[in-house]
Amino acid sequence: MKSIHALYETEKGKKEAALAQAEYVALTGDHWTSVSNTNYLGVTAHLITKAWELQSFALTIMKTEERHFAEACAEQFQTVACKWEIERKVTTIGTDSARNMIAAARILPYEHMPCIAHVIQRSITVSLADSGFVPALAKCRKIVGHFKHSPANVTELNAEQVKLGQQQEPLIQDVPTRWNSTLEMVKRIIPNQAAIKATLDQQQHNLVMLTPAEWDKLQRLETLLEPCRYVTQILGGEAYVSCSVVLPALCHLHRVMETSDEDPAYMIRFKTKFKDDLGSRQEHTNNAWLKIATALDPRFKDLKSVPKADREEVWTKLGGLLRESPGRPSHTTEDGPPKKKMNLLLQLGSDSESDEEVQPDRALHRYRAEPTIEMTDCPLQWWSSHAGAHDKLAPLARKYLATPASSVPCERLFSLAGHIVQKKRSALLSENVDKLPHAAVFYWLMPLH
Structure with missing residues (x-):
């Protein structure tokens, strides 16, 4: 414990020095609940040094006991800023689009940067629910669940994969809260179509296989979701500039979602709904900040992603x-x-x-x-x-x-904290939960993956 505390003080001193020299600091923040049912606020800092290097690191995983009302959230962010003496340097706070966070941002004297990755994923969810892909995806989930819940079924599937000369790989189940998991499920099940059919033909089951038309739908869905995955991953980085990429990335999504005469009705319905929903959500982002950031990026200063007017x-x-x-x-x-x-x-x-x-x-x-x-x-x-x-x-x-395009840095911070606060360590003191991520030297040196 003495070594951990000493390492914490060393890393804290480095961060204080970096923050003291910085002119501007951007924050991301979100709440998280541990396995011991304890609420924490995670906050990360992002700045550009005088040597033009982008730095990102954790500031705190602070235990919170108040309900997550807007006033309490705003006060917690102010507490973190005051503790690190950066209240006059903070420019933006990046959060998800939860109502309490949006309301807290109105109270704070800083600009609010809604997580663009969350915005895109919400548009995907809404568009899928209003399209013709729902029955095919429901069958996919049942087929994947049939293999995920039985080691014997997995063994038989692996044997069929070997017979067909394919790599032995497990199927992937999508999770509503995990970004791009629907795409990963589709990308894994399509190449294993023959192996799945051969395995199920040898078993007694009540599953309904996908029709050829539904397999075709899944392939078309993959082409729709792949650009969204690409954009989400780009906007989720913290080792490079991402704020100025938002408008070009969203412009790219609008362009790839343009309908054509060859598109079937269900694809037209998905594309139309996605563009409308994404456009309405984009209106509630910090467009003024994004436009200035785009203009200050020498890659995009022609402002082609901004309407000519x-x-x-x-x-x-x-x-x-x-x-x-x-x-x-x-x-x-x-x-x-x-x-x-x-x-x-x-x-x-x-x-x-x-x-x-x-x-x-x-x-x-x-x-x-x-x-x-x-x-x-x-x-x-x-x-x-x-x-x-x-x-x-x-x-x-x-x-x-310096402003990140998403609140993904906080998600990575929660992943690190989740490895620390396990069931066997559920009694870990909250102050030590806050110190351990700082003591992890690799978190200071590189972004988490």
Whole structure:
């Protein structure tokens, strides 16, 4: 225990030093219940260092005893920010779209970033319930359950897989709360169609096999869900910039969900419902923040993922943020207006602007004139080599690009905590539950998988 406490203090000191040097810090947070029925709040921090490196680490797994009302949630986030002395540096708080979290975000003085991965998964669930895939998926679940609940059935399935020259692999059961599990179930059952049929032909069962038309539906469903899985995984990363990828990723999903004349009616129904539901949910995300982040990413600064009518508004907003930046000199002093302003007052009838007013426009013009970089390039590396030429925009890039696109970092934190608070360790003190993830050195050095 002494070693754990000493390691905790060491890692805590590293994090305090990183937070003290950071200009802006983004947070993600969510609640979690342990096997001992104890509630915890997990919070992670995300920042871009002066060397243009993205850092992500855990701040706390704090035991909570209050009901998760909005006021209590907001107070808990404020407590964590004050404890780490970052209440004036926090820019955004990323959470899921639960009502209490949305209400808590309204109370807090920070921007709210709803988890985009949750948004996509909710749209998938709604679209599946309103499509023609439900009967085929129900049969899939019963077939998979038939093998998952019997070791003897699994052995016979493996024998058939060997006969057919296939790899021995278990079937996957989908779980409503596990993202992309429906896709994984479909991707595993389709190539094992022959092995499953051969195994069931040797057994007595009351299962109803899928028809050829239903197998075809599953293959079409795989093509629909694969882009969603791809986008979810991209937005769930924390070792790279993800906030600026949201709008291009959602634009990609809208594009792949376009209907065609070759689509059967059930696919058209799924695509239409998905686009409508995703569009309505996207309206309740922090679009203003996402647009600025996209503009500050040299990969996407052409704003092709933003409607043409809104693109100039984004640059106007960014210019306003430059004028409001804290590093800019004040227009007034205790002794009165600056001399430059006084000289301008003498130029009656002149429409010219001061250098301070023109500078943000010049900075934006220089940045917009820069060529976009490749999708595979790192935007932080670009900013590292161009920060001097765009020194006025660089602080805003650190601020907006540090925000994660999802609350997945908290999910990874809960996975780590779940390995710590097992049934055999259910009596572990809450303060030690908070310290152990910090003491795990690998969590400080790399994202959890």
